[in-house]
Amino acid sequence: MSLTTCTIHVTQRQERVIYLTSELARTLKLAKAKSVSLQMGSKTASTGFKLLKKTGNHLYVPLSVMSQLRIPHLGSCTIMCTNGKDIRLGPLIGILTSVSSSGSAPFGSRTEFIRQFMKVGTGKSFYFGFSPRDVNWAQSTVTGTFPRKEGGWFRKTVPLPDVVYNRLPSRKAEKLPSMNAFKQRFIKRGIPLFNWAFFDKWDIYNLLEGTDAFKHVPESHINPSSAQIKEMLERHKFIYLKPTGGSLGIGIYRLTYNPKRGYYARFRRAGKNVLLRFSKFESLMALLNRSNGRLNHYVAQQGIRLIEIDNCPIDFRFHLTKNINNQWVVAGIGAKKAGKGSVTTHVRTGGQLMTPDQVLRQIFGARADQVLASAKDTAIKLAESIENNGKHTLGELGFDIGIDQNEKIWMFEANSKPGRSIFKHPALKGEGKAALQYIYDYCLYLSRFRARRDT
Numbered sequence: 001m002s003l004t005t006c007t008i009h010v011t012q013r014q015e016r017v018i019y020l021t022s023e024l025a026r027t028l029k030l031a032k033a034k035s036v037s038l039q040m041g042s043k044t045a046s047t048g049f050k051l052l053k054k055t056g057n058h059l060y061v062p063l064s065v066m067s068q069l070r071i072p073h074l075g076s077c078t079i080m081c082t083n084g085k086d087i088r089l090g091p092l093i094g095i096l097t098s099v100s101s102s103g104s105a106p107f108g109s110r111t112e113f114i115r116q117f118m119k120v121g122t123g124k125s126f127y128f129g130f131s132p133r134d135v136n137w138a139q140s141t142v143t144g145t146f147p148r149k150e151g152g153w154f155r156k157t158v159p160l161p162d163v164v165y166n167r168l169p170s171r172k173a174e175k176l177p178s179m180n181a182f183k184q185r186f187i188k189r190g191i192p193l194f195n196w197a198f199f200d201k202w203d204i205y206n207l208l209e210g211t212d213a214f215k216h217v218p219e220s221h222i223n224p225s226s227a228q229i230k231e232m233l234e235r236h237k238f239i240y241l242k243p244t245g246g247s248l249g250i251g252i253y254r255l256t257y258n259p260k261r262g263y264y265a266r267f268r269r270a271g272k273n274v275l276l277r278f279s280k281f282e283s284l285m286a287l288l289n290r291s292n293g294r295l296n297h298y299v300a301q302q303g304i305r306l307i308e309i310d311n312c313p314i315d316f317r318f319h320l321t322k323n324i325n326n327q328w329v330v331a332g333i334g335a336k337k338a339g340k341g342s343v344t345t346h347v348r349t350g351g352q353l354m355t356p357d358q359v360l361r362q363i364f365g366a367r368a369d370q371v372l373a374s375a376k377d378t379a380i381k382l383a384e385s386i387e388n389n390g391k392h393t394l395g396e397l398g399f400d401i402g403i404d405q406n407e408k409i410w411m412f413e414a415n416s417k418p419g420r421s422i423f424k425h426p427a428l429k430g431e432g433k434a435a436l437q438y439i440y441d442y443c444l445y446l447s448r449f450r451a452r453r454d455t
């Protein structure tokens with residue numbers, strides 16, 4: 001297999017022949033045949049081919065073939081040839097998300113976020129964003145939103161992509177049966193789609209049960225009854241109540257039990273941290289509005305005594321991605337110190353972003369590196385276990401990881417569509433770039449756009 005980048009030009013000639021510079025033909029190890037097949041995403045065209053005595057990697061395509069293959073734009077991309085006659089141009093990478101009609105911000109508030117992914121592929125691939133309604137299954141096409149080099153965006157109808165990166169932003173929309181069927185259609189056509197859907201906290205707990213990595217997950221119960229909550233509080237002294245489909249710390253309660261003083265509930269209400277004390281368990285349950293029933297769609301989780309700085313708990317976001325060899329890597333780690341009185345470490349509730357080095361040195365001194373290395377190992381094991389027990393292709397994970405006061409490592413939450421907020425820290429910008437590069441590389445792996453050493 002041979003692979004390189006080339007520049008695509010259009011030729012005005014009428015005949016159905018593509019022209020390759022001899023240098024390009026040599027690199028691709030093209031056989032001396034009269035015709036080749038040229039593939040772009042899901043479309044293929046067979047054409048004659050001729051050599052041009054010119055240096056550099058250039059490809060000249062007649063208009064008829066340009067429009068048959070729906071090549072998104074001229075310029076450079078990756079070109080590869082597997083067997084001397086089948087040429088692929090691309091990769092054509094589709095980011096599945098929601099698309100608004102606004103010209104300057106087609107992906108709404110996520111426009112910059114999406115553009116960051118696309119930038120990595122500039123000059124080497126075709127990246128576009130699309131929403132479910134942009135796909136035309138009958139024609140095997142999709143109307144994608146592409147970044148313009150000079151800024152701004154344009155829409156163009158292209159073949160179905162080589163790979164789909166799922167960044168649909170709405171949990172609710174993603175849960176609809178129609179969305180499941182939509183995503184399944186890509187798989188049926190042999191188009192890999194990664195990061196299938198948002199995770200629920202409870203699903204992840206179930207996925208990991210029985211694996212070696214399960215010891216890193218705090219004890220959890222779905223839809224806990226009052227009796228279960230009471231019993232957990234007696235055993236663990238404090239617990240977390242979290243909506244199973246929640247995020248951003250919304251709806252979370254931290255409950256504490258002190259045999260002498262009673263029950264405490266910490267939570268956030270109207271933008272403020274609240275701490276309430278109850279002498280009776282029943283009054284605490286009344287606050288949760290569940291004096292007799294179960295707390296539905298909630299997970300009750302054993303509380304973990306996290307390491308602290310200035311009496312504020314600290315946890316970590318581990319951002320993991322797959323690499324070009326389909327292996328998990330820890331692309332970046334951010335440390336998060338909780339705001340005073342806050343139940344969670346989110347920046348929106350007063351949390352502060354730090355580097356893991358800053359935190360671990362202060363707490364573990366010379367052993368900081370060792371603790372970090374062991375947490376990284378654990379994160380990789382967790383990722384492998386989730387992937388092996390899950391049904392779908394996974395390329396990226398954001399773990400909320402805690403280290404307790406005995407140095408034990410815990411995983412509170414796995415996010416299948418992690419944000420990039422940790423990479424705003426000036427010291428983590430390089431890791432942010434690396435994470436984007438890994439996602440691109442993983443797209444190359446999934447779309448088989450890479451030169452394999454073993455072939």
Ligand SMILES: Nc1ncnc2c1ncn2[C@@H]1O[C@H](COP(=O)(O)OP(=O)(O)O)[C@@H](O)[C@H]1O
Nearest residue numbers: 240246247248249302303304344345400412413
């Ligand atoms: N069992 C727990 N013990 C101690 N702290 C926890 C526990 N569960 C969650 N937290 C804290 O709350 C934060 C938010 O919890 P998480 O499960 O990530 O929910 P969300 O989806 O809202 O982000 C965590 O990052 C951690 O700081």
Ligand SMILES: [Mg+2]
Nearest residue numbers: 248249400413
């Ligand atoms: Mg979280």
